[in-house]
Amino acid sequence: MEFLLAIMTGVLYAAGLYMMLRRSLVKLIIGLIIIGNGANLLIFLLGRITKGAPPIIPGDTKFFADIYADPVPQALILTAIVISFGLQSFAIILVKRAYQVVKTDDLDEMNTIEEEV
C-alpha cells in the first residue's frame, strides 16, 4: 500500500509540474490542481498509514493504541483540501477573466506589460 501510494504521489507531482510548464492557461490550472492533490496524498502517506500511533494517548498506555490511527494527518489534509478548493475556484475565474481581457490563453502572449523597459 505504501509502495503504491509513494509511486502515485510521485506520478501526481511529476504530472502536475509537467502541466504547469505548458503554455496554455487551462493546462496550468490543471497542473496546479494535480500537484495539490499530490501534496495531500504525501501528507497522508508520511503520517503513516497504520493503526497504533494516536498522538494524545501516553506512550505506555496500550489500551486504545491498537484501534486508533493518528488523526492529525487527516485533519491536515482536510484543511488543505478546503483551502486548495477555494484557491482553485478563484483560479478558474481568473483564467476565464484573463481569457476575456487578454483574448488568448497562451502564457507567452501575456507579456504586454513587460515590453516597456
Added chain:
Amino acid sequence: MTQQFLLYPLLWQLFLSIVLMFAWRHIQIQKIISIVGSAIGVGLSVALFYEVWQNGTLVVQAASWKAPFGISFVGDMLAATLVLLTSIAGLAVSSYSAASLIPARLRFGYFSIFHFLILGLTGAFLTGDIFNLYVWFEIIIISSFVLITLGGEKAQIEGAVKYFTLNFLASIIFLTAIAVLYGLAGSLNMADLAILIPQIENRGLVEVAAILFLVAFGIKSAVFPLYFWLPASYHTPPSAIAAIFGGLLTKVGVYALIRFFSLMFVEDVLLDQILMVIAILTLISGGLGAMVQTNVRKVFSYLIICHIGFMIAGLGMFTELAIAGAVFYLIHDIVVKTNLFMISGLIYRIKGSNRFKELGGIYKEYPKLSLMMIIPMFSLIGIPPLSGFWPKVSLIIASFDTQSYFILAAVIFASFITLVVVAKLWAEVFWKEPDKFPKKNHFLYFKKMTLARKLQMILPIMMLTGVSLYLGFGAENIQQLSMRITSELMNTDFYINAVLPNN
C-alpha cells in the same frame, strides 16, 4: 489575563473585516470604519508590544490544549515588533487608499479584504505552529489575489496570473515540506520541533525538508532565482495595494525564514552557505535590475528584491550582530517600502504617469512635498543618520567578524547601486524639465483634489516618514530592541521554555 493581549490585535482585525462587510454598499462608512479601526488596531498592538517588552514572551494555547497537541500562539519580541509595524503600515495604507483609490475599485469590498490581509499577516507573525502558519499564509495570499485583481484591467490580470501561479506553487512546496517534517518528527508545534529535529537520525531527510522550506519561503520573499514574479506583478495594482504588498508580503517570507532557520534548523553549515550565496546574488541581481528600469514602480519593485538580500545575508552569517542587523533592517524596510510605494502613487496623482519619460519638474511645482519625499529615499540608501545606515553597520562589522568578504562586497555594492538608482530617479522625476505631454481628460489630478483628500494622501506618507526618522535618530533604542530580539532568537531554550513550560 494579560495573556489575552496576544489575541486582541488578531481578533480586532477579524471583527473589523466582518463589520465592514455589513456596510458593503456604503463606501463612505467603510472608509471611516477602516481608518478609525486601524488606529485602534495600532493602539492594541502598542499594548501588546509594551506588555511583551515589560513581562517577556506571551503564550496562548488555543482552547487550552496543552502545547504540543493544540495550536500555540506565541508573542515573543520579534512577533510583537512585527505586529506593531504591520498595524502602523495598515493604518497608513488604510487612510491612503481611502483617498487615492477610485470608488469603482472600493465598491467590491476592498476594505474588508484589506483587513483580512492584515489579519493574515498578524496571525502569521503570532502563530507557533507550522501548519497554522500555512493557514495564515493562505489567508494572506487569497486576500492578496483579490486585491491584485480588483478592478480587472488588462495589465493587472496579466500580472495576477503570474503572481497567482508562483504563490500557489510556493504553498504546495510549503505543504510538502510540512508533510516531510511531520513524517519525520510527528509534531507541528515549533517549540516541540525545535527539540525533536536535532534528535532525528535521518539527517538527509531533515536537510530535504529544510531545503523545501527554503524554496517555499524563498518564493514568498522573492530571493535570487525565485523572484521573477515580483517585478512582473507589483507595478500593476493601484499603488495603495502595492504599498501593503511591497511593505509586508515579502517580509512575511523573511520572517518565516528567520524563525525557521534560527529555531528549528540551526547549526547547519550547508544551509548557512546556501543562504549566503542566495543573499549575494539577490543583492546584485536586484540592484542591477533596478538600474535599467524606467518606471518608478518597477524601480521600487527591483529595490525590494535587492534589499531582501541584506536580511538574508544577516541570517546566513548567523552571528549575534548579523542577526541584529537583519532584524533592524527588517524593521526599517517595512516602513520605508510601504512609504515608497505610496510616494509612487502620489507621483502618479501629480503627473498622471509613472514612466520616467513622462515625468519631471515635480520639485519646481511642489518643493516642500518633494523634500518630504526625499527623506524615505535617503533612508533607503542608508545615508547617516537615517534608518537604513545603522543595520548596514552591523552587517558590515559582522561580515568582517565571520570573514565573509563576498557578503561585505555585495552589501557595499548594493548600497552604492541604490544610491545611483535613487539619484537617477530624483533627477528624472523631480529635477528634469518636463516635456509637454497631453493631460488626460478623465483623471483626477492632485491639483484638482479637495484639501481633505490631499491631506488624506499626504498624512500617511508624513506619518511613515516620521517613523523612519525616529528609526534613524532613535537608532540606539532600535538597536537595543534588535539585540534583545536576537538574544531571544539565538537562545532557542527561551522560546521552547515559554511554550512548553514543563519540559
